[in-house]
Amino acid sequence: LVAAVLALLVRTESALVHVARAEAGKPVVQDTVAVAAPRASALRRLRRELRRLELATGGDRPSGALLAEALRERDPLTALDERAAAPARRVAALLSIAAAAAGEGRPAEEVLWRVWKQTGLADRWAEAAAWGGPAGAQADRDLDAVVAVFDAAARYADRLPGADGGAAGVLGFCEYVADQQIAGDTLAPRSPQGEAVAVLTAHAATGREWTVVAVPGVQEGSWPDLRLRGSLLGVEHLIDAVDGVDAAHAVSRTAPALAEERRLLLLAASRARRTLLVSAVRGDDEQPSRFLDELEGTDADTLARPVAEPGRALSLPELVAELRRAVCDPGRDAAVRERAAVGLARLADARVPGAHPDSWYGLAAVSTEAPLRAAGEVVGVSPSVVELLATCPLRWLLTRHGGDDPRELPAVTGSLVHGLVQAAAAGATDAQLEEALRDAWAGVDAGAPWFSRSEQQRVREMVEAFRGWLAGTRGELTQVALEHAVEVALPGDPEVVLRGRVDRLERDHDGRPVVVDVKSSKTPISKDAAAANPQLATYQLAAAHGAFTGLGCSDDPGGARIVQVSKTARGAAAERIQPALDADAVAQWLAVVREAARATAGPSFRAVENADCDRCPALRACPLHDPGRQVTE
Numbered sequence: 001l002v003a004a005v006l007a008l009l010v011r012t013e014s015a016l017v018h019v020a021r022a023e024a025g026k027p028v029v030q031d032t033v034a035v036a037a038p039r040a041s042a043l044r045r046l047r048r049e050l051r052r053l054e055l056a057t058g059g060d061r062p063s064g065a066l067l068a069e070a071l072r073e074r075d076p077l078t079a080l081d082e083r084a085a086a087p088a089r090r091v092a093a094l095l096s097i098a099a100a101a102a103g104e105g106r107p108a109e110e111v112l113w114r115v116w117k118q119t120g121l122a123d124r125w126a127e128a129a130a131w132g133g134p135a136g137a138q139a140d141r142d143l144d145a146v147v148a149v150f151d152a153a154a155r156y157a158d159r160l161p162g163a164d165g166g167a168a169g170v171l172g173f174c175e176y177v178a179d180q181q182i183a184g185d186t187l188a189p190r191s192p193q194g195e196a197v198a199v200l201t202a203h204a205a206t207g208r209e210w211t212v213v214a215v216p217g218v219q220e221g222s223w224p225d226l227r228l229r230g231s232l233l234g235v236e237h238l239i240d241a242v243d244g245v246d247a248a249h250a251v252s253r254t255a256p257a258l259a260e261e262r263r264l265l266l267l268a269a270s271r272a273r274r275t276l277l278v279s280a281v282r283g284d285d286e287q288p289s290r291f292l293d294e295l296e297g298t299d300a301d302t303l304a305r306p307v308a309e310p311g312r313a314l315s316l317p318e319l320v321a322e323l324r325r326a327v328c329d330p331g332r333d334a335a336v337r338e339r340a341a342v343g344l345a346r347l348a349d350a351r352v353p354g355a356h357p358d359s360w361y362g363l364a365a366v367s368t369e370a371p372l373r374a375a376g377e378v379v380g381v382s383p384s385v386v387e388l389l390a391t392c393p394l395r396w397l398l399t400r401h402g403g404d405d406p407r408e409l410p411a412v413t414g415s416l417v418h419g420l421v422q423a424a425a426a427g428a429t430d431a432q433l434e435e436a437l438r439d440a441w442a443g444v445d446a447g448a449p450w451f452s453r454s455e456q457q458r459v460r461e462m463v464e465a466f467r468g469w470l471a472g473t474r475g476e477l478t479q480v481a482l483e484h485a486v487e488v489a490l491p492g493d494p495e496v497v498l499r500g501r502v503d504r505l506e507r508d509h510d511g512r513p514v515v516v517d518v519k520s521s522k523t524p525i526s527k528d529a530a531a532a533n534p535q536l537a538t539y540q541l542a543a544a545h546g547a548f549t550g551l552g553c554s555d556d557p558g559g560a561r562i563v564q565v566s567k568t569a570r571g572a573a574a575e576r577i578q579p580a581l582d583a584d585a586v587a588q589w590l591a592v593v594r595e596a597a598r599a600t601a602g603p604s605f606r607a608v609e610n611a612d613c614d615r616c617p618a619l620r621a622c623p624l625h626d627p628g629r630q631v632t633e
């Protein structure tokens with residue numbers, strides 16, 4: 001088709017941009033892109049580390065200046081943790097390539113090209129774009145933006161043919177881009193090259209004709225677009241006022257707008273020499289324009305307008321999905337399935353993502369059905385593992401094998417609070433605690449500054465709440481040990497070794513051990529949940545097997561307590577008590593621990609839905625929940 005034959009006319013320029021992007025895959029507006037910029041969190045970490053270094057050496061320059069110096073000199077980066085310094089090293093390496101090219105007197109376009117080649121992003125983004133989805137769309141935008149930057153460099157060279165190369169030229173180009181207040185690209189009509197469909201607005205079609213004209217998107221609300229437009233001098237208000245028209249019933253403004261919209265559609269429709277296609281979408285949120293009825297001269301109630309069901313989009317991911325559906329559907333005709341398989345094989349040869357069955361989920365065979373450990377092996381479990389296994393064996397399996405991220409902020413804050421309350425219990429002063437908190441917080445990536453400040457304050461309040469609890473319980477409890485390691489053997493089948501670490505061990509007036517667990521999570525713990533808490537009960541079980549007799553406590557458990565420092569009542573921590581286990585309860589919990597130890601062998605692990613599922617780090621891999629549900633049977 002040549003441009004003189006077929007045209008696509010749309011109502012507005014924004015629709016034009018949409019069509020151009022979708023159909024031509026070409027950038028039509030200028031975007032910005034950062035080809036090597038570290039992620040925001042990495043940048044924050046880097047700035048914080050540089051600032052810390054600056055303060056430690058007695059300086060007080062802002063982090064922006066320190067960052068610029070680090071990228072220029074690179075020396076400060078050697079003093080930083082590798083994780084913080086790595087993104088800056090990447091950017092600095094690219095800058096030195098740019099500097100070398102500029103030093104050779106190369107023009108801005110070539111300097112850009114050398115930097116771009118060095119990033120190695122072209123293949124990665126092209127691959128991501130081919131995959132589609134949100135990441136693919138982002139890669140598309142990034143690639144568009146890179147193309148736009150190169151276009152801008154080419155335009156700069158065209159407009160200033162005598163412009164300097166080298167550093168002066170690069171600086172000139174940077175200023176040229178920075179000075180642009182609006183996108184430097186153009187939507188002005190250009191001559192079509194080769195076979196092309198003319199895509200333009202109805203206004204731009206004035207005075208032209210095509211054999212076939214398509215006018216898509218004739219929707220109520222957008223064509224006619226009856227939003228009131230003001231004129232430069234607001235003459236319409238003056239006319240209304242002179243005619244005595246109430247401003248609330250601005251007939252004089254909507255009626256001309258409707259007439260103008262109608263004229264515009266007629267103008268678009270009359271551009272066709274032989275065939276005109278006017279289309280609209282009908283759905284829950286969208287209705288065809290009233291103009292469709294006027295164009296056809298029919299009554300909407302008696303009209304039998306052709307309705308097309310939307311078919312598959314012309315995109316590779318949808319084609320792959322359709323072929324896969326056909327191949328995997330046993331109800332489809334054998335010949336259809338075979339043709340689909342041949343199509344998939346061709347796409348797989350062309351390395352289209354998702355076409356090869358090796359990349360399909362759920363098709364790999366089970367690697368082994370053997371238990372995870374040999375029969376008769378001694379099983380080591382900790383009280384937290386007993387709790388996890390008693391709650392949901394699958395969660396234990398997944399989090400134990402990488403499904404947990406200990407670097408997440410709640411985990412980091414929890415460790416910090418534990419460290420600080422132990423220091424407070426050991427007699428650290430306010431100033432020492434504050435200094436320890438500040439030092440530790442400098443290494444925490446807590447997000448936005450306001451959030452970081454509020455989290456830091458929350459940590460302070462938790463430490464204070466713990467001190468309140470500590471002061472209020474000295475009459476009944478005596479501190480025996482902090483962060484005490486526990487190891488006790490429980491003979492039987494299977495033979496179990498209980499290993500753990502109690503936050504605090506106290507002794508009551510009867511010499512019985514009382515285990516204290518300090519919790520910093522925001523989720524409240526009910527009295528019933530604390531009374532049945534498997535972790536505390538397992539520690540009591542260890543106490544009943546003599547785990548604390550070496551510390552001067554009896555082997556008669558004295559109960560356990562949860563001190564919830566994040567839930568304060570008038571500044572003091574909330575306390576939940578698990579009563580002391582009697583002989584029956586000890587036997588019962590021994591059975592629970594043995595069952596948990598048995599469950600660690602697998603080979604299958606049950607997912608058990610529970611109140612904590614929302615906070616489960618393995619939720620995205622859990623078959624009981626949508627994000628992790630099995631996609632094949």
Ligand code: SF4
Nearest residue numbers: 392395608613616622
């Ligand atoms: S989401 Fe719930 S059921 Fe699934 S693994 Fe996690 S805790 Fe178990």
